[in-house]
Amino acid sequence: MHSIKQIGEHFWYSTPIAETDRPVLGMVVGNRKTLMIDAGNSESHANYFLKELQKRHVPHPTIVTVTHWHWDHIFGLPALKDTLIISSRETKEEMRKLQPLSWSDEAIDDRVREGTEIEFCAVAIKKEYPDERNISIVLPDAVFEKRLEIDLGGITCIIEQVGGSHASDSVVIYIKEEKILFVGDAIYCRLYAEKWHYKIDETLQLLDKLEAFDADTYILSHTGVLSKEEFKREVRTLRTIAHLTELCNGEKEEIVHKYKEQLKRELTADELDVIEQFVNGY
Numbered sequence: 001m002h003s004i005k006q007i008g009e010h011f012w013y014s015t016p017i018a019e020t021d022r023p024v025l026g027m028v029v030g031n032r033k034t035l036m037i038d039a040g041n042s043e044s045h046a047n048y049f050l051k052e053l054q055k056r057h058v059p060h061p062t063i064v065t066v067t068h069w070h071w072d073h074i075f076g077l078p079a080l081k082d083t084l085i086i087s088s089r090e091t092k093e094e095m096r097k098l099q100p101l102s103w104s105d106e107a108i109d110d111r112v113r114e115g116t117e118i119e120f121c122a123v124a125i126k127k128e129y130p131d132e133r134n135i136s137i138v139l140p141d142a143v144f145e146k147r148l149e150i151d152l153g154g155i156t157c158i159i160e161q162v163g164g165s166h167a168s169d170s171v172v173i174y175i176k177e178e179k180i181l182f183v184g185d186a187i188y189c190r191l192y193a194e195k196w197h198y199k200i201d202e203t204l205q206l207l208d209k210l211e212a213f214d215a216d217t218y219i220l221s222h223t224g225v226l227s228k229e230e231f232k233r234e235v236r237t238l239r240t241i242a243h244l245t246e247l248c249n250g251e252k253e254e255i256v257h258k259y260k261e262q263l264k265r266e267l268t269a270d271e272l273d274v275i276e277q278f279v280n281g282y
Contacts, residue, residue, distance in 0.1 A: 004052045007217060007225070008178040010155045012058055014049050016222050021072045021124035023221035025049045026182055028175055029058055030152025036061035036083070037173050037182050038221070039076035042128050046076030063150070065159055066140070067184030067221070068167040069094035071121060077138040086148070087140040088161045090169035095139055103135045118191055164206035165190045165198045165281065174213050181215035185222070187234065189277045197281030198274070200242045207235050241274050250282030 002014045002022070012027040022045050026037035040046040050060065063084045066073050069091050077085060087095070101107065108125060111117035129135070148159045156176040163186075164170050170186040186206060189198045218231040226234065241259065248254040255275050260267055267275075 002048065002052075004049075004056070005225075007180060010152075011175055011178055011180055012053055012056070013219060013225075014052070015224060018222070019124075020128040021121070021222070022128070023072050023185070024219055024224065026173070026219060027053055027058060027061065028152060028155060028157055028173075030155045032153030033062045033150070034059050035150060035152055035157055035173075036064040036080070038067055038073045038184070039064055039080060039085075041072035041075050041124070043076055043079040045128075046079035050079070065171070065173065066091060067172070067182070067186070068170045069098070070167065070185065071098075071125065073184070073221070074137070075135055078136050084142065085138065085140040086142045086144065086159075088169050088171055089143040089145055090161070091171070092140045092143050094167075094169055095137055099137045099139075103129070103133050115194065120191065160209075162186055162206055162209045163202065165202045172210065172213075174215065179214060179216040180219065181210070181213045181217070182219045183210065184220075186210070187220060187238070188222070189274075190281070193280075195280040196277050198238070198242070198278045199281045200246055200278065203238055203242050203278075207239060211235065237271065237274065241271075241278050245275075245278040245282055250279050252276070252279045255279070 002017060004012060004014055006012050010029050014025045016022055016024050020041065022041050023038060025040055028035040040049065061080065061083050063086060064080050065086045074095060103125065105126065108117055108122045112119055112122050146161050150157045158174040158176060159171050161169065161171045166185045166188045170184060172184060172186055173182040189196050216228050218226040220226060244255045244258055248258065252275060256267065
């Protein structure tokens with residue numbers, strides 16, 4: 001089950017659901033405008049969030065921005081009929097490629113076999129849409145290049161394209177007065193590939209960009225909320241494994257050995273997964 005939570009005076013969010021790959025949705029409430037962050041993986045997902053916020057007297061969004069083109073962040077857009085949709089130019093172009101696709105079980109399965117869809121997403125789509133699957137790809141009304149600043153009235157949102165291995169069009173949203181950075185999926189590995197992976201240069205450049213924001217709270221779409229200290233630990237892990245991957249020329253056993261020596265303990269399953277993903281991308 002979802003829950004709805006508030007951080008500070010201006011920001012609300014819904015918690016993620018792993019089973020159907022529902023990411024965090026955010027809402028930034030200003031004195032004049034309201035910005036929704038991501039539209040969710042279905043109209044049902046978006047409508048749940050909007051109805052729950054209405055109960056809490058949070059106004060309907062005037063603007064919605066999507067963090068990147070992946071299905072779980074954009075399939076809810078048809079529920080936001082009277083809302084201005086904005087994205088990076090690259091996100092709109094990637095979304096346009098989805099418009100001709102069929103979302104029947106047969107079509108999805110065909111794309112998995114072809115390698116243009118991944119099994120993980122195919123399973124989640126079927127769970128989110130067990131019956132009717134009238135999926136419509138609604139394109140953004142307005143696009144920006146690299147960076148956009150929006151004054152909602154008493155609260156400022158900076159939307160910046162940061163890229164990264166997960167998706168080159170990934171943007172983050174910095175809620176300036178609340179010191180909240182909505183990271184979205186940007187920090188995760190690339191899923192749309194033969195093997196899930198991180199690229200060393202992409203990851204290090206991304207981390208530099210994320211650390212440039214003066215944030216106290218970080219929102220990760222499928223992880224939830226991280227404190228500054230928790231986010232620093234996440235960044236430290238990624239940086240260390242990236243550097244070790246380069247140092248060890250992508251040799252997994254050597255990376256594991258050196259990292260265990262550094263930490264003076266056995267590695268966690270998550271750390272071993274990240275090592276595997278860097279090795280895959282090397």
